[in-house]
């Protein structure tokens with residue numbers, strides 16, 4: 001026993017990997033490279049009484065571009081075809097090697113609205129293309145859609161090194177296509193073109209893909225970022241107002257968690273921005289100063305990228321982006337399709353603002369300002385199915401999946417937050433729930 005324990009505790013030997021004339025070989029540290037190429041990977045060798053074991057540490061770097069642009073479907077705009085390539089030389093080589101091919105999956109509704117312009121774009125650019133419209137709704141968000149995409153991609157044929165699959169649509173379309181691309185030939189590059197506000201500020205900028213499975217939301221999926229995301233907010237012009245409010249809830253989340261300026265923009269101009277469908281007005285377009293809509297969208301993306309980039313694989317469970325997402329998944333699934341994702345998130349945030357008030361983190365005045373801002377964005381702040389029993393069930397469920405302590409992001413001001421590793425203090429939640437219901441239940445109209 002003793003000798004086993006001792007030997008298994010021995011320090012592993014670290015090896016670097018060096019490539020000379022095609023062959024990789026191990027070199028123990030310190031590694032003096034006189035020729036060849038050094039890998040970022042390492043092999044650790046451990047000898048024990050049972051034999052030898054090796055541990056491979058091989059970092060994978062993902063690089064992806066998020067590009068705000070205008071007139072993405074204008075044939076003179078290069079972005080849709082080449083925006084994913086940063087290197088001008090590579091871009092030149094690829095664009096001159098004919099024929100260029102693109103496989104595009106587009107949400108059926110978006111196809112009705114923008115399909116003909118998309119076709120014209122590819123025709124004008126002489127791109128061999130296949131455009132596949134699909135009913136990418138939440139109810140259809142399952143593996144069958146993924147399989148359908150894979151069959152069509154396979155039949156069309158693409159070069160997986162230079163011809164990314166393009167997804168044009170809302171979050172459902174982007175998630176499904178992302179999963180298909182991450183499966184095809186073990187990983188094929190893909191591009192996201194979000195056409196809803198929610199997809200623009202949330203689903204398009206991170207690495208997550210997924211479909212619903214076994215009754216659970218996004219139960220199958222992968223962490224594979226796109227090679228690029230192209231953000232053109234002119235698509236919002238055809239969105240119903242409710243869909244705009246839906247996406248603005250996710251912006252409000254980032255505002256409350258970490259950006260007072262963003263909160264103030266939403267507080268002062270939210271209703272107006274909603275009416276304008278987040279488009280810049282003519283006059284401000286021509287002036288040098290950034291208008292409110294442009295500033296709002298830029299800060300929403302910047303704040304989101306700051307939180308996602310260092311934690312792309314969600315290894316760290318302390319995530320500010322989880323604000324509003326503790327109780328809302330249960331609520332959303334329970335009342336589906338009555339509430340949109342952002343609406344459920346907003347109801348959760350509204351309740352959590354009362355929890356923060358109860359804990360003394362927010363003043364009554366700050367709480368009022370947040371609720372008024374939510375109402376200005378035409379978002380629901382209370383729901384009859386958001387019961388105390390649902391709160392307790394969700395928190396317990398959350399506790400089970402978060403390594404023993406509740407990790408609860410809460411605002412500590414307008415634009416600042418902390419993660420609280422609380423135990424489930426029933427009293428705080430009960431008191432907050434009572435006050436929340438007393439003050440806001442009358443806002444509910446069926």
Ligand SMILES: NC(=O)c1ccc[n+]([C@@H]2O[C@H](COP(=O)([O-])OP(=O)(O)OC[C@H]3O[C@@H](n4cnc5c(N)ncnc54)[C@H](O)[C@@H]3O)[C@@H](O)[C@H]2O)c1
Pocket residue numbers: 107108109110113136137138141169170171172173175195196197198199202203204206207208209218235236237238239240243246341
């Ligand atoms: N991967 C992630 O990190 C992530 C993050 C947030 C949400 N999501 C996922 O995103 C999905 C929700 O996304 P969503 O809110 O975009 O929903 P959605 O994709 O269902 O789109 C909403 C509706 O808008 C329509 N539509 C899309 N663009 C339009 C346009 N320009 N004009 C008119 N109609 C248009 C669609 O046909 C659909 O009916 C959920 O499945 C959620 O799980 C993923």
Ligand SMILES: [Zn+2]
Pocket residue numbers: 202250325341345
């Ligand atoms: Zn969300």
